[in-house]
Amino acid sequence: MSKVPFVILVSIALKRGRAGEFLALPDDVIAAMRSEDTFVNAVVLQSADDPDTIVLYETWFDRDNFSLVQRKRAYRNAYETRLPALLREPRQITFYDAVRSTARAPVS
Numbered sequence: 001m002s003k004v005p006f007v008i009l010v011s012i013a014l015k016r017g018r019a020g021e022f023l024a025l026p027d028d029v030i031a032a033m034r035s036e037d038t039f040v041n042a043v044v045l046q047s048a049d050d051p052d053t054i055v056l057y058e059t060w061f062d063r064d065n066f067s068l069v070q071r072k073r074a075y076r077n078a079y080e081t082r083l084p085a086l087l088r089e090p091r092q093i094t095f096y097d098a099v100r101s102t103a104r105a106p107v108s
Contacts, residue, residue, distance in 0.1 A: 001062045004098070005040055008066075010056040011092040018086045019051045025079050026056065032075035038062045039070075052088070063095070 014022050026044055033039045040059035047053035060066050083091075 001038060001065065003061060005059050005061055005101070006063050006066075007096040007098055008056070008058045008060065009094045009096065010058075011094075012054040012056065012083075013088040013091075014052040014054065014086050015088045016052055019046065019054065022054060022083075022086050025082060029076055029079050032073070033058075033070075036070060038065050059098070 012022070023044065023046070026042075030042050030044075033042060038061040040061065042059075043057040045055040045057060047055075060070070
């Protein structure tokens with residue numbers, strides 16, 4: 001397993017008024033992803049200017065494992081099946097290599 005993290009940004013433009021319906025979809029997928037050895041984190045972002053625009057931000061280790069194994073997991077099937085009916089346009093998936101990361105230490 002590669003210890004170098006990478007980030008996936010998924011831009012999702014939803015049909016008007018479908019954000020609430022969409023936002024319920026990733027919960028089960030994210031819950032299942034938490035048990036994956038190569039999963040780091042996921043954040044679901046909603047545009048402050050357009051609530052029907054969502055960005056999924058995922059961090060993983062091992063790009064090959066993600067492409068060959070993780071994207072094909074059965075727990076993604078319900079999400080992938082429902083998604084096309086909600087989309088205003090095709091989603092855009094972009095991969096990034098993490099070159100620098102900082103995290104604020106928790107305040108005690």
